[in-house]
Structure formats: C-alpha cells, structure tokens
Amino acid sequence: MSTQQESFGIEPGWWRQLELRHTGMITAGQLDPRAHQAALDVLRSHPPIAFSGDEAGQTLNAEDLAGLMGQAREQTERELLKERDAAAKEQRRLGWQRVEDALTADDANETISEGRWAGFSRGEARAWCWSLFEYEPHGFVHPGSQLRHESLQQLQSGAFPEVFGYPERACALADRGLTPREYRRYKELLGRS
Incomplete structure (x- = not known):
C-alpha cells in the first residue's frame, strides 16, 4: 500500500471511534498535496490523551466522547423526526x-x-x-x-x-x-x- 493510500484511506483508531473521516481535500492556501499530507501525518502521530469535559478539570477519553456524540446524534435525530412529522x-x-x-x-x-x-x-x-x-x-x-x-x-x-x-x-x-x-x-x- 502506498503512502498516499495509507494517508487517505486509514484513519487512526480514535478517529474511527469518533466517526471522523478524512475527505482528501487540500486545505485552502496549500498548493501541493504533500504539504497537506505532512500536516495529516503530524495529526496521526500525536493522538489526544484526553478531551475536555463539560465541567472544569474534567477529562474524557475517546470512548466517553464517542458516547456523548452518539447521545447528541440520537437526540437530534429524534427532534428532527418530530419536526419532519409536524x-x-x-x-x-x-x-x-x-x-x-x-x-x-x-x-x-x-x-x-x-x-x-x-x-x-x-x-x-x-x-x-x-x-x-x-x-x-x-x-x-x-x-x-x-x-x-x-x-x-x-x-x-x-x-x-x-x-x-x-x-x-x-x-x-x-x-x-x-x-x-x-x-x-x-x-x-x-x-x-
């Protein structure tokens, strides 16, 4: 597998937990995809240790954050369904x-x-x-x-x-x-x- 295929096709485990996906798009101002790739490589090699919680000093791991995201998504989907029905x-x-x-x-x-x-x-x-x-x-x-x-x-x-x-x-x-x-x-x- 080439470096480009690896960088555009495989996301780190914490990305998958949070259902993040790399779009393969080059950020504005970057003329060469290699510059974009370098930035992605840095992100892949420095996974977050924790995420900030709702309260001061509280931290969450990727699994906790994924759970909160799932709850927010479900709540929003229920509200949207009510809106569509109305x-x-x-x-x-x-x-x-x-x-x-x-x-x-x-x-x-x-x-x-x-x-x-x-x-x-x-x-x-x-x-x-x-x-x-x-x-x-x-x-x-x-x-x-x-x-x-x-x-x-x-x-x-x-x-x-x-x-x-x-x-x-x-x-x-x-x-x-x-x-x-x-x-x-x-x-x-x-x-x-």
Missing part, C-alpha cells in the same frame, strides 16, 4: 385546505371552455392542480424549476397552469372515476408526501 402534517393540512378552497370557491362550478383544462369546472381544475403539484411533482431541475415556480405563482393567482402534463393526467384520473378529494385520500393511504 411539517408533513402541516403540508397535508394545507393541501386539503387548498383543495377544499378550490372546490368551494364562488366560481368553482363554472366550466372551463378553452385550453387543456377545458371541460373541467374551475374548482376541479384548481383542486387537481394543487394535488398534482404536490403528489406528482415535476420541475426540480432548471429550466423546469423556473417553470414550476412560475406555474405555482399562476395557480396561486387563480390561473390554471397547463404544465407537466397535469391537465391530461387529471383527465385520465377523472375518467377512472377519481375526484381530487379521492385522489388525495388515496395518496395519503399510500403514504406519499
């Missing part, structure tokens, strides 16, 4: 509110006579748009991301965006007997966010 619940609530607002709007029963949404009521088209943008998303890479952004703005202002094949998808779903409400219920049962 965000998903709020997203479902907002989605349902948008669909219900669309289906109960003053113009909800007016039939659209032009464009790719022709034949749908304004309420149905708007409800389908909100649901399809949420459950069958497209346009996350430019230039689609710009189109998605502009189309969502149009939808929020009351227009019916004719993008990403949504009018045809809504028509196919409606032909199968689904309403926007049933579609959302079905997607929620599948656990799609």
Whole structure:
C-alpha cells in the first residue's frame, strides 16, 4: 500500500471511534498535496490523551466522547423526526385546505371552455392542480424549476397552469372515476408526501 493510500484511506483508531473521516481535500492556501499530507501525518502521530469535559478539570477519553456524540446524534435525530412529522402534517393540512378552497370557491362550478383544462369546472381544475403539484411533482431541475415556480405563482393567482402534463393526467384520473378529494385520500393511504 502506498503512502498516499495509507494517508487517505486509514484513519487512526480514535478517529474511527469518533466517526471522523478524512475527505482528501487540500486545505485552502496549500498548493501541493504533500504539504497537506505532512500536516495529516503530524495529526496521526500525536493522538489526544484526553478531551475536555463539560465541567472544569474534567477529562474524557475517546470512548466517553464517542458516547456523548452518539447521545447528541440520537437526540437530534429524534427532534428532527418530530419536526419532519409536524411539517408533513402541516403540508397535508394545507393541501386539503387548498383543495377544499378550490372546490368551494364562488366560481368553482363554472366550466372551463378553452385550453387543456377545458371541460373541467374551475374548482376541479384548481383542486387537481394543487394535488398534482404536490403528489406528482415535476420541475426540480432548471429550466423546469423556473417553470414550476412560475406555474405555482399562476395557480396561486387563480390561473390554471397547463404544465407537466397535469391537465391530461387529471383527465385520465377523472375518467377512472377519481375526484381530487379521492385522489388525495388515496395518496395519503399510500403514504406519499
């Protein structure tokens, strides 16, 4: 094994205990990887004897520190999971509110006579748009991301965006007997966010 392979592939035991990994990146200002390597060699040959504890004068070994890091990681993961669950619940609530607002709007029963949404009521088209943008998303890479952004703005202002094949998808779903409400219920049962 070459010196470069050893330096970039094998970390000292205390690094592994703390789940540290060398990225192989050269630090800013260093023109040659050998200078970076020299600094890493010094670090490898001088392992820490102890780490500072939370209280004055307290010291921890690598195993103690790894345990504290594990506890912090677990606590943070639990908090993040709660946040994600709350965000998903709020997203479902907002989605349902948008669909219900669309289906109960003053113009909800007016039939659209032009464009790719022709034949749908304004309420149905708007409800389908909100649901399809949420459950069958497209346009996350430019230039689609710009189109998605502009189309969502149009939808929020009351227009019916004719993008990403949504009018045809809504028509196919409606032909199968689904309403926007049933579609959302079905997607929620599948656990799609």
